[in-house]
Amino acid sequence: MAARPQGELSHPTAADTAADTAADTAADAVVSAVGIVRRFGDAVVLDGVDLRIRRGEVVALLGASGSGKSTLLRVLAGLDSEADGEVSTNGRTAVVFQEHRLLPWKRVAGNIALGLRGPGVPQRTAAALAEVGLADRGRAWPSELSGGQAQRVALARALVREPDFLLLDEPFAALDALNRLRMQALFFRLRGEHDFAALLVTHDVNEALLLADRTLVLEDGRIAEDNPVTLPHPRAQDDPGFGALRRHLLTRLRVPTSPDQS
Amino acid sequence: MTSTQVRAPQAEAGRTRPPRGSRRPGSTRWRRIITPLLIVALWEGASRAGILPPEKLSAPSDVLAAGWRLAADGTLWRHLLDSLTRAVIGLAIGGGLGLALGSVAGLLRLGDDLVDPPVQMARMLPHLGLVPLLLIWVGIGEPLKISLVALGAFFPIYLNTYSGIRNIDERLVEAARTCGLSAPARLFHVVLPGALPSLFLGLRLAFGAGWLSLVVGEQVNAQSGLGFMMMEAREFAQTDVVVLGLLIYAMLGLLSDLALRTAEGRALAWRRGLKAS
Numbered sequence: 065m066a067a068r069p070q071g072e073l074s075h076p077t078a079a080d081t082a083a084d085t086a087a088d089t090a091a092d093a094v095v096s097a098v099g100i101v102r103r104f105g106d107a108v109v110l111d112g113v114d115l116r117i118r119r120g121e122v123v124a125l126l127g128a129s130g131s132g133k134s135t136l137l138r139v140l141a142g143l144d145s146e147a148d149g150e151v152s153t154n155g156r157t158a159v160v161f162q163e164h165r166l167l168p169w170k171r172v173a174g175n176i177a178l179g180l181r182g183p184g185v186p187q188r189t190a191a192a193l194a195e196v197g198l199a200d201r202g203r204a205w206p207s208e209l210s211g212g213q214a215q216r217v218a219l220a221r222a223l224v225r226e227p228d229f230l231l232l233d234e235p236f237a238a239l240d241a242l243n244r245l246r247m248q249a250l251f252f253r254l255r256g257e258h259d260f261a262a263l264l265v266t267h268d269v270n271e272a273l274l275l276a277d278r279t280l281v282l283e284d285g286r287i288a289e290d291n292p293v294t295l296p297h298p299r300a301q302d303d304p305g306f307g308a309l310r311r312h313l314l315t316r317l318r319v320p321t322s323p324d325q326s
Numbered sequence: 327m328t329s330t331q332v333r334a335p336q337a338e339a340g341r342t343r344p345p346r347g348s349r350r351p352g353s354t355r356w357r358r359i360i361t362p363l364l365i366v367a368l369w370e371g372a373s374r375a376g377i378l379p380p381e382k383l384s385a386p387s388d389v390l391a392a393g394w395r396l397a398a399d400g401t402l403w404r405h406l407l408d409s410l411t412r413a414v415i416g417l418a419i420g421g422g423l424g425l426a427l428g429s430v431a432g433l434l435r436l437g438d439d440l441v442d443p444p445v446q447m448a449r450m451l452p453h454l455g456l457v458p459l460l461l462i463w464v465g466i467g468e469p470l471k472i473s474l475v476a477l478g479a480f481f482p483i484y485l486n487t488y489s490g491i492r493n494i495d496e497r498l499v500e501a502a503r504t505c506g507l508s509a510p511a512r513l514f515h516v517v518l519p520g521a522l523p524s525l526f527l528g529l530r531l532a533f534g535a536g537w538l539s540l541v542v543g544e545q546v547n548a549q550s551g552l553g554f555m556m557m558e559a560r561e562f563a564q565t566d567v568v569v570l571g572l573l574i575y576a577m578l579g580l581l582s583d584l585a586l587r588t589a590e591g592r593a594l595a596w597r598r599g600l601k602a603s
């Protein structure tokens with residue numbers, strides 16, 4: 065991981081809210097990033113991002129299309145060696161991408177077991193498959209799965225690694241509305257059972273408010289807003305307070321809150 | 327009136343489509359051998375009737391008889407074995423080099439810069455046109471034939487190894503990285519299987535080019551092999567042996583292709599997708 069010191073040190077917008085969490089000990093964070101800068105040629109996509117995610121915390125990352133959400137996720141996942149800044153992770157990380165990214169030449173079970181070592185791999189694989197409701201599809205080829213099933217396998221492939229920190233890049237965006245709701249419920253249940261921390265990149269404000277403990281808005285290459293979601297679980301879109309948060313976020317993202325506005 | 331006009335073609339299509347869609351391959355397959363059989367029959371008939379003089383083209387029955395005679399006295403097997411040995415050695419050398427250099431160029435940026443330009447330039451040379459030069463370099467013995475086969479096999483394997491590796495979805499490699507796979511493990515689990523369809527294509531093209539080179543090489547100058555057998559027969563105007571040689575070349579090509587297709591079907595079972603389980 066490229067961890068070069070950054071010249072520019074003060075980032076008012078994000079640092080202010082990050083100060084709340086500064087009281088936490090370093091061991092309490094699964095990931096902490098300071099001054100992440102990423103350029104593509106002349107375009108500065110990330111311009112000093114600071115971020116800390118505590119153990120067990122689900123954080124939603126919102127932002128306009130092209131604002132650099134995926135870029136930031138790749139930096140945090142250690143997949144980008146050309147970014148400046150410091151990232152330190154604490155514990156195991158796993159990634160779920162927008163596309164399932166299963167290897168077409170390995171059966172479902174083989175995909176989940178990819179890179180696993182140690183005893184009991186078949187059992188762990190089977191258990192992970194059962195958790196996502198696909199216990200009987202271990203022998204299937206990825207091409208035989210529906211989009212929703214493939215995405216559940218991708219989730220199982222991440223979960224089987226028992227991650228402390230799960231990075232998800234619009235994992236449910238390619239699914240139809242009903243499947244998306246199912247996946248969100250599945251995600252919430254699994255999170256309750258495994259207690260991983262997660263960074264959920266999404267463009268779906270409802271999804272963010274239903275699942276996350278905290279929402280971040282990425283804008284102009286920085287974390288422009290960092291708000292806790294204090295709604296009690298189980299959450300629903302018609303909860304009191306949900307609408308207000310939703311409207312606030314949509315306004316922040318410069319999206320009309322209703323089709324009547326233009 | 328209008329409604330009947332609209333419906334009429336649909337009804338017609340409905341009548342003709344089911345038989346076309348539900349065509350069972352087994353039931354009409356025999357039709358495909360009618361024309362080949364007819365051609366052989368006509369050929370035999372023309373020979374018997376004296377329309378085809380035997381010094382120009384022997385009758386199919388004579389070709390079979392020649393095959394039987396040469397097989398019985400062992401001449402055929404000796405030539406066949408010599409040809410096959412050259413083919414296998416040449417394919418192994420050319421294919422091995424193609425695979426190695428294609429991997430280096432496909433996997434490493436430095437390898438690409440150093441290896442690919444000369445190979446792309448050499449590719450433009452018709453390798454069979456190198457025969458005069460090869461004769462000067464390696465003489466007329468075994469090395470000539472083996473070099474020709476190796477040259478024929480090298481380029482298809484190199485090009486398809488290279489493009490197979492280059493066309494692998496970078497996102498899959500990245501996903502494998504997030505699963506904790508080391509570089510060698512990624513090579514084995516992602517790059518190799520991902521490039522395999524392309525490798526098989528290269529192998530098939532290499533077999534074809536290898537055979538062709540062998541035919542040419544053995545007819546230029548040789549003391550044994552199928553090509554030599556044919557050239558020798560030509561001197562004595564034994565057209566039956568010449569045709570027999572052609573037939574055996576064709577059969578060997580067919581067999582090697584069949585073997586390769588079978589191996590391909592096994593190795594690439596995942597590509598059958600929905601048909602697999």
Ligand SMILES: Nc1ncnc2c1ncn2[C@@H]1O[C@H](COP(=O)(O)OP(=O)(O)OP(=O)(O)O)[C@@H](O)[C@H]1O
Nearest residue numbers: 104105109127128129130131132133134135136267
């Ligand atoms: N490999 C690359 N080369 C050049 N530019 C890139 C590259 N990857 C991303 N970018 C640019 O960086 C910016 C941010 O891209 P990124 O994919 O992170 O956006 P995003 O917030 O994930 O958008 P979306 O919501 O549409 O997925 C875009 O303007 C994009 O063009």
Ligand SMILES: [Mg+2]
Nearest residue numbers: 133134135233
């Ligand atoms: Mg993105």
